[in-house]
Amino acid sequence: MAPDLTRRDFVKISVAGATAIAAGASLDAAAPPMPERPFGRTGHNVRLFSLGGQAAIEQADSHDVSIAIINRAIDLGVNYVDTAAAYGRPRDPAKQRWELNGISQTYVGEVMATRRKEVFLASKTDDRTRDGSLRLLEQSLKLLKTDHLDLWQLHNVMRDEQIEQIFAKDGAIEALLQARDQKMVRFLGITGHYDPAVLIKGIQRFEFDTVLMALNAGDPHRFSFQQELLPLAAKKKMGIIGMKIPARDRLLRPDGVSNMKDAMGYVLTLPVSTVIIGCKTVAQLEENIQIAKAFTPMPPAEMARLEKLTSGYVDDAQWFKRPVVAGQPVENDQSTD
Secondary structure, three states: OOOOOOHHHHHHHHHHHHOOOOOOOOOOOOOOOOOEEEOOOOOOEEEOEEEEOOHHHHOOOOHHHHHHHHHHHHHOOOOEEEOOOOOOOOOOOOOOHHHOOOHHHHHHHHHHHHHHHHOEEEEEEOOOEHHHHHHHHHHHHHHOOOOOEEEEEEOOOOOHHHHHHHHOOOEHHHHHHHHHHOOOEEEEEEEEOOOHHHHHHHHHHOOOOEEEEEOOOOHHHOOOOOOOHHHHHHHOOOEEEEEOOOOOOOOEOOOOEOOHHHHHHHHHHOOOOEEEEOOOOHHHHHHHHHHHHOOOOOOHHHHHHHHHHHHHHHHHHOOOOOOEEOOEEOOOOOOOO
16 A cells, blocks of 8 residues: 555555455355455455454353354454453453453454464453553463464553553553564554544554554544544554444434445545454344445545535544543543454
8 A cells, every 4th residue: 555545546446456346245155255455564465344352242141142253254254353351351440450351352262262273363452561461461362262463452542641651661562562572472553442643643653563443434523533543554554454333333323324334335445454343143244244245445425425424423423532522622431442
């Protein structure tokens, strides 16, 4: 991806490569796989749709459906699976974060026990210290039934103070570097959905391999990730993962962005490598994979139309970002992606 690639250029390039994707492509294993894109500098080619470790997969009472979703995703060509220590973590303010690992990694690990080589596996640390992050990594590897992660990410970096803590002596960046040096992880990333300016500071201070950012049709209306962070990440040739595609369904409404085809198509038209979405059912997973198989880039006019539709419900479409009250930003801590 060229450093100065604009949305318009990206659409023109992508149209040529997408014309052969049939809208009604079969989902059986013998059908052609989903289109793929380079995942930054990692050397991995990632499919357009990737599986997120939330929704059913972070629920303690959803074992059977979670295992079915993960296996079905891999059967249908998904080759990137994202989870985190925090996903499905029990709430206990009296304990350190590294003492509590969420259920998502347990479900993913059950499948990884036999299918690890089929996916690029990503997890995260939400501890900002070296020692706490290393403890989380040790637990993550155990739960995920693997001796290494393909990608380990700083989870949901929200504020400047967190950046300073991460890069201070004994901060989490030391854990990431140590883990990479010891080959417990291959690549390093940073994630966030609260404030793009904070992630910009992060990727300016360190050459992360990937960035996971919130992107949907409501993004341009407030603290836009795609206006500044996305071009910078593309210029740095990072692997770029889009999240919050349907904003936990708050983006989807009859008088706004009314379907997942439009929600996914908008983000996939941007210069991203892939999108991650958590699924509630196997049927929902299959619908998302079908959309990815049939994807064709949106023309600029359609992108603008969807952005305009979201202007009437920005608070819902962008619920995860720092809000503005009386012209001033206020804190609204969200612990997961």
